[in-house]
Amino acid sequence: MFDRPVGGDASVLVSVDFGDPGYEESLQELRQLVVSAGMSIAGTVEARRPKPDPKFFVGSGKADELLAVVKTTDAKVAVFNHDLSPSQQRNLERLLEVRVVDRTGLILDIFALRAQSHEGKLQVELAQLEHLSTRLVRGWTHLERQKGGIGVRGGPGETQLELDRRMLRIRVKQLREKLAKLKQQRGMQRRARRRxxxxxxxxxxxxxxxxxxxxxxxxxxxxxxxxxxxxxxxxxxxxxxxxxxxxxxxxxxxxxxxxxxxxxxxxxxxxxxxxxxxxxxxxxxxxxxxxxxxxxxxxxxxxxxxxxxxxxxxxxxxxxxxxxxxxxxxxxxxxxxxxxxxxxxxxxxxxxxxxxxxxxxxxxxxxxxxxxxxx
The missing domain is CATH 3.40.50.300 (P-loop containing nucleotide triphosphate hydrolases)
Incomplete structure (x- = not known):
């Protein structure tokens, strides 16, 4: 796994034109998102495809071109203007050896940077965990090792992946309960205003x-x-x-x-x-x-x-x-x-x-x- 991008990190933007008439607008919006996240833009790699490549999203040839740009610019992050599957993100990170962020992940990072109130932080954490849950699908080999024996957290034979999933579900449940209480409080305030x-x-x-x-x-x-x-x-x-x-x-x-x-x-x-x-x-x-x-x-x-x-x-x-x-x-x-x-x-x-x-x-x-x- 790679650390989340920090302010000043150089990034390479990746955008694929699938024939969407709003392509240029979407790419410009990505640039604004990256700047809003506090990163600089070291380069942009664009491609045109009829559909995403199952392995690298952009295809093997364009992935090699992206690797060359990352090496040349010494970028720390590759930001995709699309949502990537867990396997695509994993394959790209192995190839590029830098953090790969898709559009959803980038927006979540910005939200995490900007949330100030207690409620806002709870909401962002919940969204991040919901997003992470889709990534816990045999994503990393260290999560597949079994935990077992006397005095070890988790049941006998429970893998680290299963343990992480269970802990994630518990935390998501806690966050939902806290946000439900805040929602109830807001409802009381609205009823008072209506009266x-x-x-x-x-x-x-x-x-x-x-x-x-x-x-x-x-x-x-x-x-x-x-x-x-x-x-x-x-x-x-x-x-x-x-x-x-x-x-x-x-x-x-x-x-x-x-x-x-x-x-x-x-x-x-x-x-x-x-x-x-x-x-x-x-x-x-x-x-x-x-x-x-x-x-x-x-x-x-x-x-x-x-x-x-x-x-x-x-x-x-x-x-x-x-x-x-x-x-x-x-x-x-x-x-x-x-x-x-x-x-x-x-x-x-x-x-x-x-x-x-x-x-x-x-x-x-x-x-x-x-x-x-x-x-």
Missing amino acids: SQVLSVSLVGYTNAGKSTLFNRLTQSGVYAADQLFATLDTTSRKLYIPDGGPVVMSDTVGFIKHLPHALVEAFGATLEEAVQADLLLHIVDVASDSRDEQVEQVNLVLSEIGAQDVPQVLVLNQIDRVGIPPGLDRDEYGRISKVRVSAKTGEGLDLLRQALLEHQQGLQDQLTQSYQNA
């Missing part, structure tokens, strides 16, 4: 779309915001007072990304629950991105996966200062504000966003009043 008729708003969007910058602008908070992927992992909630309205609880959530590992979606269930239970979602979109339509679609796919597809949503087109679009808003066929154009950086259009929050706040109060009258 006090406070509008609950969650910011969602593709990673690096400017959610945390907008959150800081609206709530006067100091949440960490940077031009990098997954700058914010831990959900932060703050109260925001709307003129002529009242208090709003706003939550900044983890950003989404194309091919977000399922283990992360599942592990961050307690955090993403804020989006599921919200009264309103502000879907932040980087209007300056050439891939904004695909990013919107990807976020909506994840929202559907976690059960938040029916939560009312306002599309917030952010970073209008970069493309020269004036602030403004659009309404749907029912007269409700459905889209707002703003700049979190300059503050342009934030008055229109507050207007949207006020209208939804008034709508929530009308719904609650109607439900009380019907009760």
